[in-house]
Amino acid sequence: xxxxxxxxxxxxxxxxxxxxxxxxxxxxxxxxxxxxxxxxxxxxxxxxxxxxxxxxxxxxxxxxxxxxxxxxxxxxxxxxxxxxxxxxxxxxxxxxxxxxxxxxxxxxxxxx
Amino acid sequence: xxxxxxxxxxxxxxxxxxxxxxxxxxxxxxxxxxxxxxxxxxxxxxxxxxxxxxxxxxxxxxxxxxxxxxxxxxxxxxxxxxxxxxxxxxxxxxxxxxxxxxxxxxxxxxxxxxxxxxxxxxxxxxxxxxxxxxxxxxxxx
Numbered sequence: 476x477x478x479x480x481x482x483x484x485x486x487x488x489x490x491x492x493x494x495x496x497x498x499x500x501x502x503x504x505x506x507x508x509x510x511x512x513x514x515x516x517x518x519x520x521x522x523x524x525x526x527x528x529x530x531x532x533x534x535x536x537x538x539x540x541x542x543x544x545x546x547x548x549x550x551x552x553x554x555x556x557x558x559x560x561x562x563x564x565x566x567x568x569x570x571x572x573x574x575x576x577x578x579x580x581x582x583x584x585x586x587x
Numbered sequence: 588x589x590x591x592x593x594x595x596x597x598x599x600x601x602x603x604x605x606x607x608x609x610x611x612x613x614x615x616x617x618x619x620x621x622x623x624x625x626x627x628x629x630x631x632x633x634x635x636x637x638x639x640x641x642x643x644x645x646x647x648x649x650x651x652x653x654x655x656x657x658x659x660x661x662x663x664x665x666x667x668x669x670x671x672x673x674x675x676x677x678x679x680x681x682x683x684x685x686x687x688x689x690x691x692x693x694x695x696x697x698x699x700x701x702x703x704x705x706x707x708x709x710x711x712x713x714x715x716x717x718x719x720x721x722x723x724x725x726x727x728x
Contacts, residue, residue, distance in 0.1 A: 503616050504623040521647025522620060526613045527655045527662065534661045548619055551612070 487518065488528050490570060493555065493563040496538065500554035503529065529553055537562045590639065593618050596649050603657040604667030613656065621646055 488510075495501065495509050506529075507522045532538040537559035542549050555563070593614050600610035621642050628638035656662060666673035684691075693700050 502619075504620045507620075521651050521655075522624070522645050523617050523647045523652040524655045526616055526620075526652075527659050530609050530613060531659050531661055548622070550619070551616055 486566070488525060489532065490563070490566045491518070492525065492528060492532065492553075493537065493559055493566065496553055496555045497560065497563055500552045502550040502552050506553070532559065532562075591617075591621060591643060591646065591649065596652070599649070599653050600656055603653060604663040605656050606662060606664045609656075609662045617646070617652070 491510050491513070492506060495506060495513065501509065503525055504522075507525060510518060510525075529538065529540075533540055533553070535558075536556060538553045539556050540551050540553050543552055544550075596617070597610055597614045600613070601607060605613075624642035624645050625635075625638045628641045629635065633641060660668055666677070
């Protein structure tokens with residue numbers, strides 16, 4: 476079983492998936508590899524867990540999917556939509572705000 | 588080493604209220620993902636058994652997966668999303684459809700109904716002929 480991440484990781488998989496799909500369309504396995512690579516394996520998801528996130532994002536219109544036959548298998552490729560780009564921007568802003576807040580709080584706590 | 592039981596997973600997802608479209612597609616994606624993990628482990632030099640073991644570990648447990656899917660309300664069928672509405676709508680829909688059910692069933696089983704109708708017609712004709720013969724024998728006898 477792969478290493479799990481703490482509860483405060485809620486929302487991070489969504490942000491990472493949207494960020495990676497902003498560059499190019501990808502399928503599930505490819506996305507998990509890219510997350511590991513992009514985060515230097517700091518973030519390790521139970522690999523199957525990305526599919527509920529992908530389906531939810533597709534359901535709310537942030538992603539679109541299409542099937543492509545590749546190497547004898549039919550892959551489901553996900554791509555970002557215009558709505559997804561807006562969602563990514565919002566999540567980025569939220570993340571920056573939270574990150575700034577936590578960094579400030581840790582700095583204050585450290586100097587106290 | 589036991590292979591992940593993807594058919595059982597699909598059933599568990601459906602039972603937890605996930606819509607059939609999402610349940611079947613996710614299971615197919617997960618199966619492909621598992622195959623990719625096995626292939627990758629084999630490419631890295633693992634034997635078949637270890638490759639499958641490693642793939643199962645990386646994929647995560649089926650319990651975690653079902654829980655992750657079930658926690659997403661938007662992936663569920665409307666009856667699971669709005670159970671109170673379903674409790675009202677389903678009985679009303681059933682009552683509305685009930686009078687038309689014999690017609691629907693007849694259409695669905697039209698060949699059997701036609702065979703049954705033809706048998707009934709032949710039996711009726713034979714009975715009528717027998718009655719006619721008996722009637723004639725009484726009159727003429």
